[in-house]
Amino acid sequence: MKNTTMQPSEVEVDRRAYRRRQSEKSVATSVASTVVLVVLIVIGLHVSPGWPRVRESFFSGKYFIQSFPSILKGLWINIQVLIVAVIGVAILGTLIAVIRTSKSPVLFPLRALVTLYTTVMRGIPMIVVLYLIGFGIPGLAIFGRISPVVLGTIAVVMSYSAYIGEVLRAGFQDVNPSQRASARSLGLTNGQTIRIVVIPQALRSVAPALMNDFISMQKDVGLISTLGVVDAVRAAQIASMKTFNYTPYVVASLLFILLSVPFIFLNDWYSAKLRAREQSGGTV
Structure with missing residues (x-):
């Protein structure tokens, strides 16, 4: 019995490969931009003079567990x-x-x-x-x-x-x-x-x-x-x-x-x- 499954053409294969590369590129760009943003936020907080007081007032591990x-x-x-x-x-x-x-x-x-x-x-x-x-x-x-x-x-x-x-x-x-x-x-x-x-x-x-x-x-x-x-x-x-x-x-x-x-x-x-x-x- 002959196999009647349709095979994609070379053009369609190229299109799928291109879309896959674009998708991978978009994911990589999103991850990189997110990492950069997080690093900038962390650096900005640490160079702030009042960050230690804010961290203790809002993000205290001791009071977190207690409450x-x-x-x-x-x-x-x-x-x-x-x-x-x-x-x-x-x-x-x-x-x-x-x-x-x-x-x-x-x-x-x-x-x-x-x-x-x-x-x-x-x-x-x-x-x-x-x-x-x-x-x-x-x-x-x-x-x-x-x-x-x-x-x-x-x-x-x-x-x-x-x-x-x-x-x-x-x-x-x-x-x-x-x-x-x-x-x-x-x-x-x-x-x-x-x-x-x-x-x-x-x-x-x-x-x-x-x-x-x-x-x-x-x-x-x-x-x-x-x-x-x-x-x-x-x-x-x-x-x-x-x-x-x-x-x-x-x-x-x-x-x-x-x-x-x-x-x-x-x-x-x-x-x-x-x-x-x-x-x-x-x-x-």
Whole structure:
């Protein structure tokens, strides 16, 4: 039986070899420039007169090891708040987007209310929302004692659901109206059309923006420390007040970075995948 495998031509072989050489050259150049930059930064720090004091104040190995366990324990609270907030923001943000894109006259009061909500919440700094929810709700003395962790989670959900709702709304509006019409002609209800046809297509187009917002939310959950929650940031503050050293804040920063790196890589990978599909003429 004859071998029908297509063999590349000499021109194609030369092209592949050229692209491989260019790729290797780019990698070598990137590595060299990175090494040069790191060397320049190291030299610049060492020739700075105040570097020894800064190193001891922010990068002390002794205080790093000493404060790490308590800060890591506090980070677990941040992770719990983040998990609950992601679920709450996804649900509330989707409801906001659905209401804002609805054309039903019956939902006009809700559309007006949701429009006002997104406008106000996107204009208020996150720290102010935390103060209003964290100290305002207990001040009403209606619900009894509420954990500051719960109040902080509510504030994060309320703040970020406005941003997520607007991102999703843009994605919903980006779906061609013919998709809705086709779904309705097949007998799908309005709810089924949104759930089966609109939302999946909208998520693909706005996924990078959504991931960026969730990465920002992952950092902002550290602000719940303003309500007295002993999370990673608050634990770092306590350790710093005891030792008069800022290394615990660096420890907290490193832990937050490690927490966000997987999401950042996922966002970059998915954005590159979408870009490659668009450039190749594929359907996004």
